Each structure stands twice: as structure tokens, then as C-alpha cells.
Amino acid sequence: MTIVDTGWFRIGARVLVVAALLAGWQYLSAAEILDTTSFPSMTATMAEAGRQLQSADLWLAVWETVRGWGLGLLIGCSLAIVVGTLLGLNRFAYLSVIPVIEFLKTVPVIAILPLAIVVWGATLDMKVFLVAFGVFWPLTIQTIYGVRAVDPVVRDTAAVLRLRGLRKFLNVTLPSAAPFIATGLRVAAAVGLILTIIAELIGGAPGLGLSILTSVNAGPSRLPATYAFILFTGVAGVLVTSAFAYLEQRLLHWHESQRNAAAKAA
Amino acid sequence: MTPSPDAPSRPETGRTASADVPSVADPIVAAATTPSQQFAARSGRAPGGGAGRLLRGLWSNLWRLWFFVTVLVLWWVLSADSTSTFFPPLRDIAQSLYDTWIAGEARSDLWSSLRHFAVGYTIAGVLGVAVGALLWKFQRIGHAVSPVLYFIYVIPTAALLPAIVAIMGIGSSMKITIIVLAAIWPTMLNTLDGMRGIEPLRLDTARVLHMSPLATVRSIVLPGAMPQIMAGLRHSLQIGVIMMVVSELIASREGIGFFILEAQQRFAITEMWTGIIVLAVVGSILTFLFIAVERVVLAWYIGARAVEQKG
Known part of the structure; x- marks a missing residue:
């Protein structure tokens, strides 16, 4: 092992890499290689970000975004887990519905956004609907497969022990489906955030996306604010992704996929 | 990652929903993508042989479409007398679909969208594999830049759109840039992951045998990482389609997204529906095309998996 x-x-x-990038950004805009009317300097952006952090507007926008994202995620994910579990438990239903869901999964969710905008306008409902709709399909599929992925040995053991009904569900089905659902949830959280921002940008519902848009429309003088908002959106993405990854690790530490990951990391 | 029979059945711990490669066991489910294979394999459908098997498989799976057909029929019947502004009768939508997209002028919007998508997706795919491979080859550099890459990766790319429009204006370059920026990540990260998963023993063997770098890449690195690279490319495809539309919805004068938006602003809801349907069809056709390509590219892998599953 070298140094x-x-x-x-x-x-x-x-x-060092992060510092070099920031310094490079500052140098390029100070030397006016970057056009200052479309690309503000690093210090201006950071100063604006610092100012924003103390303003109520930013926190209001963050709250609106988080609310739309959270509600949509809650509704979409609960529906997906219930529907997915029911479908996964019944072979006939599962085989019938899979073609429909697999088809709908390939449809870009964004196609439904204009309809949502017409029906609900620039409101929280519109955002919530888009997020719920967007996370529902992939998570349903993930849940179905999770429920059906019970290890044959475990399944046979459960049969020998005559486990049935709720007990079988709690002790056999749920533990085997949990990692699938957790992975699905982690992906859903990230996708949900992207959809929330898109809904705000295009649909004009209040939130970080709309703040970005209005600051761009306000002209070059507000440009640092645009980049500050983009930075905050990135931070939100980091928080969401790492929070769900962390939860997945904590809650599923007993499962072999996580044990393998832990062993690999060690 | 050696393709052991149960490997993909474990939820992967990577960043993208990736480890899914279609299997041969179950035509409809597999044709329609994703982690379905292990279930098809486990549900123990007895594989027959050759064309007879294919035909039998098709027939025994055809009944499953009843639900799909029922949904469509229900939509048709229930919407027949619809007076709701937002949900016009499906018959009107179908009629308008023919008038605008097949007989009418809207086709140019479709081509415009597809052109931008094709260019953007190709660049994203090539760059993604190349950068992923470089990050794997120069691991220390990859390690050092990973926080920056990660940060750019988690920024919802749509948030960058207004800034990119401010820099590049409205036009093809802006759309292609946004598609590349969003679609490059799944391919890049999956390439990196896939190459990291190659057994060190194989690489050591190549070194012992004094294989040239090119031969090593061709016979060990690429085959080893290919399943995951393809998974990344598929994810990139879906994101590429979404960003194609988003870029047209925000700033454009042509494309499917623009068509939908414009119809919506004129309150021509029926036409808006046709745009949505065209978009849905385009999205799924692209996905199915990709799966067809994937089956050719990964034929050896799928074959090996099938043998293992039988055994």
C-alpha cells in the first residue's frame, strides 16, 4: 500500500478536485472567457446562495417541492405496494396484468403531464398526481416480482410447517419481498423528485422548479440566483438519494443482499 | 459479476435499477423487459424445442392479453358518449390521430423529435461507455472525481434546462445537450459497475498470457461488462425520451412535446390526446426495438443463463 x-x-x-473545479469556474468568469450574461461567476453564485439561505422565499419553495414530492410518493408507493402484493399473490391476475403494466412502464410518464396541467392547473394536486402516477408503475412491478421471488426452499418449508394466511404473509412473503420493495422505493424517491421539478418547471406549480424558471425570466442580473437554485436542487437530490440508501441499509441489514454489500465493503 | 442463475434475482445495491437482462423462458414477459426472467424461470415452465416451442409459447401466452384488450374496449365504450372536456370519446381521438399524424402534417414534428433523440442518445451512449471505461481504467482519478460526478448525477437534469436555454438559446444544440446530459449517467455508471465486477482472476490470466490490451478488452472486459452496459443503455433510452419531450415542452417550436403543448394551449384536448398517444407509442416502440437489439447482442449470455437455469 502506497501513500x-x-x-x-x-x-x-x-x-482538491472540488476546490479546483470551483477555482476554475471563478477564473474562467473573471477572465471573461465565460460569457457573464449567461454564466455568473462562482463567488456571485455562492454569495447569492448564502443570501437565499436566509430568505423565507427559498424555504417556502423548498417546502412546496417537498410537499408535492412527499405526498405523491406516499400515495403512489402505498398504492403500488398494495396492488403489487395482491397481484403477486395470484398467478392468474399476475399473468393477466403484467403485459399491461409492462407496456405502461415503457410509456414516458411525462406524456401525461399536459393532461394533468389541463385538468388541475398549476396546483399541488397536479404535482402530486404526476409523482404518484410516475412512481406507481415501476414500484408495482418491483413489488410483484418481490412477492413472487420467495425462495423455493423457504416456500416448501412453509408448506411443510403449514404456514398459511397472514402468518405466511408476514413471515415468508414480506421478508422476501422487502429488499425488492426497498430498491423500488429508493429509485421511486429519486424519480419522484425529478418529476416534481419537471412539474414545477412546465406546469408552473410553486416550488424550486418554478423559482429557477422565474429567476431566469427575470434577466441576466438574477442569473446567480438561477444557479443558486440549481445548486439547492442538487443538494435536495443528494439528501433524498443518500437518505433512502441509508434507510435501506439500516432496515435490511439482515438480508443477504445487504450482507454481501457489507462484506464487499469490508 | 459471473452470471450465476440467481444473481439478478437479488435487488442490486447499485445506483440504477439495472441488473435486468431478458430471459428466454417466457416470451411475453421477457419481451416486455426487466427482472421478469427469474420468475419465468422459477415458475418452471417446461421448455420445449425449436419453432414448435415458440408457437406453443405464443399461444399459451396470448390469452393473457385479455386484460389489455378489456381495458381498451372499456375505454372505448365508456367514453363513447363522453361530454367531458378532458376525456373526449376514444373514437374521436382515433379519428383525429389518423387525420393529424398519418394523413396530416404533424409527422414533421415526430421526425424532428426522433432526430434530436437519435443524435443525443448516440452521443450519450458512446460517451457513457467511454467515460465509464476510463474511470474504471484510472481508478484513482475516478475515485477523486466521484463526488463531483455524483453531484451532477443527482441534480434533476430538468433543473438545468432554463440555464442551458439561457446559454444556448432555443434550437437543436440545446435539445441534444439536455438529452446527453441526462442520458449519459445510467450508461456511464453501469459501465463502471459492470467493469468493476469482472473477476480479477480473468484479468490476471490475460496478463499471464500476454494478451494485447485490445484482445483483453475484446475477449474479457467487454463480454464481462456487456450485460450491465446494456442495462445502463436501456435506462438511458428511457431518460433520453423523457428529456426529449421535456426540452420541447419548455422551449421549442417543433417536436411532439411542442405539438402537445400547443394543442393544450389552444384547448384542443382531442389533439392533445393524440400527441400523448403518439408519445406513448414512440416510447414503447423504442423500448421494444432496444430489447430486440439487446437479445442479439447478449444472445450468448442469455443462452448461458438458460443452460444454467435448466441444470
Whole structure:
């Protein structure tokens, strides 16, 4: 092991790359290689970001985005888990519905957005509907497969032990489906955030997406604000993705997929 | 990652929903993508042989479409007398679909969309595989830049759109840029993951045998990573289609997205529905085309999986 592979060096290298990028950004705009009317300087953006952090407008926008995202996710995911479980437990229903769901999954969710905008306008309902609709299909499929993925040995054991009904569901089906659902939820959370932002940008519902749009429309002087909002959106993405990944690890530490991951990391 | 029979049945711990490669066991389910294979395989459908098997498979799966047909018929019947502004009769939509998209002028919008998509997706795919491979080859650099890459990856790309419009204006370059920016990530990350998953033993063997770098890439790296690269490319395809539409919805004067938006603003709801349907059909045709290509490219892998599953 050389010095290059020590933990401190690795962290240092990462910090250095980030710092170099920010410095490069600042240099390019200071030297006016970047057109300042379309690309603000790093310091201006950061200063604006700092100002925004203290303003109520930003937190209101964040709250609107989080509300639309959270409600949509809650509705879409609960429906998907219930429907997926029911479909997964019945072979006939599963075989009948799979072609429809697999087809609908390939349809770009965004196709439904104009309809939602006409029906609900620039409201919270519109956002919630789009997010719920968008996360429903993939998670339903994931749940169906999870419910059906019970290990044959476990299934046979359950049969020998005459486990039935709710007990079988809680002790056999749910544990085997949980990792599938968790993966589906993690993906759904990220997709949901993207859809929320798109709904705000195109549908004009209040939130971070709309803030980005209005600051762009306000002209070049507000440009730092645009980039500040984009940065905040990125931070929201980081938070959502890592929170769900962390939860998945904590809640499913007993499952072999996580054990393997832990072993690999060690 | 050696393709062991149960490997894809475990939810992957990677970042994208990836480890899904179609199987041969179950025509309809497999044709319609995703992690379906292991279930088809486990549900123990006895595989027959050759063309007879295909025909029998088709027939025994055809009945499953009843639900799909029922939904369509129900939509047709229930909407026949619809006076709702938002949900016009399906018959009117079908009529308008023919008038505008097949007999009418809207085809140019379709071609415009597809052209941008094709260019953007190709660039994203090539760049994604190339950058992913470079990040794998130069692991220390990859490690150092990973936080930056990760941050750009999690920013919802749509949020970048207004800024990109401000920089590049309205036009083809803006649309292609946005498609590339969004679609590159799944391919890149899956390429990196797939190559990381190659057994070190194989690479060591190649070194011992003094294989040239080119031969190593061709006979070990690419085959080893191909299933996951294809999974990434498929995910990229879906994102590419979405961003194609989003870019047209926000700033454009042509394309399917523009058609839908324009119909919506004129309150021509029936026409808007035709745009939505065309978009849906385009999205699924592209996905099915991709699956067809994937089956050719991964034929050896699917074959190997089938043998393992039988055994």
C-alpha cells in the first residue's frame, strides 16, 4: 500500500478536485472567457446562495417541492405496494396484468403531464398526481416480482410447517419481498423528485422548479440566483438519494443482499 | 459479476435499477423487459424445442392479453358518449390521430423529435461507455472525481434546462445537450459497475498470457461488462425520451412535446390526446426495438443463463 491509497490521501484528492473545479469556474468568469450574461461567476453564485439561505422565499419553495414530492410518493408507493402484493399473490391476475403494466412502464410518464396541467392547473394536486402516477408503475412491478421471488426452499418449508394466511404473509412473503420493495422505493424517491421539478418547471406549480424558471425570466442580473437554485436542487437530490440508501441499509441489514454489500465493503 | 442463475434475482445495491437482462423462458414477459426472467424461470415452465416451442409459447401466452384488450374496449365504450372536456370519446381521438399524424402534417414534428433523440442518445451512449471505461481504467482519478460526478448525477437534469436555454438559446444544440446530459449517467455508471465486477482472476490470466490490451478488452472486459452496459443503455433510452419531450415542452417550436403543448394551449384536448398517444407509442416502440437489439447482442449470455437455469 502506497501513500496514494491511504484514506487521508483519497479524501484530500476529492476535496482538491472540488476546490479546483470551483477555482476554475471563478477564473474562467473573471477572465471573461465565460460569457457573464449567461454564466455568473462562482463567488456571485455562492454569495447569492448564502443570501437565499436566509430568505423565507427559498424555504417556502423548498417546502412546496417537498410537499408535492412527499405526498405523491406516499400515495403512489402505498398504492403500488398494495396492488403489487395482491397481484403477486395470484398467478392468474399476475399473468393477466403484467403485459399491461409492462407496456405502461415503457410509456414516458411525462406524456401525461399536459393532461394533468389541463385538468388541475398549476396546483399541488397536479404535482402530486404526476409523482404518484410516475412512481406507481415501476414500484408495482418491483413489488410483484418481490412477492413472487420467495425462495423455493423457504416456500416448501412453509408448506411443510403449514404456514398459511397472514402468518405466511408476514413471515415468508414480506421478508422476501422487502429488499425488492426497498430498491423500488429508493429509485421511486429519486424519480419522484425529478418529476416534481419537471412539474414545477412546465406546469408552473410553486416550488424550486418554478423559482429557477422565474429567476431566469427575470434577466441576466438574477442569473446567480438561477444557479443558486440549481445548486439547492442538487443538494435536495443528494439528501433524498443518500437518505433512502441509508434507510435501506439500516432496515435490511439482515438480508443477504445487504450482507454481501457489507462484506464487499469490508 | 459471473452470471450465476440467481444473481439478478437479488435487488442490486447499485445506483440504477439495472441488473435486468431478458430471459428466454417466457416470451411475453421477457419481451416486455426487466427482472421478469427469474420468475419465468422459477415458475418452471417446461421448455420445449425449436419453432414448435415458440408457437406453443405464443399461444399459451396470448390469452393473457385479455386484460389489455378489456381495458381498451372499456375505454372505448365508456367514453363513447363522453361530454367531458378532458376525456373526449376514444373514437374521436382515433379519428383525429389518423387525420393529424398519418394523413396530416404533424409527422414533421415526430421526425424532428426522433432526430434530436437519435443524435443525443448516440452521443450519450458512446460517451457513457467511454467515460465509464476510463474511470474504471484510472481508478484513482475516478475515485477523486466521484463526488463531483455524483453531484451532477443527482441534480434533476430538468433543473438545468432554463440555464442551458439561457446559454444556448432555443434550437437543436440545446435539445441534444439536455438529452446527453441526462442520458449519459445510467450508461456511464453501469459501465463502471459492470467493469468493476469482472473477476480479477480473468484479468490476471490475460496478463499471464500476454494478451494485447485490445484482445483483453475484446475477449474479457467487454463480454464481462456487456450485460450491465446494456442495462445502463436501456435506462438511458428511457431518460433520453423523457428529456426529449421535456426540452420541447419548455422551449421549442417543433417536436411532439411542442405539438402537445400547443394543442393544450389552444384547448384542443382531442389533439392533445393524440400527441400523448403518439408519445406513448414512440416510447414503447423504442423500448421494444432496444430489447430486440439487446437479445442479439447478449444472445450468448442469455443462452448461458438458460443452460444454467435448466441444470
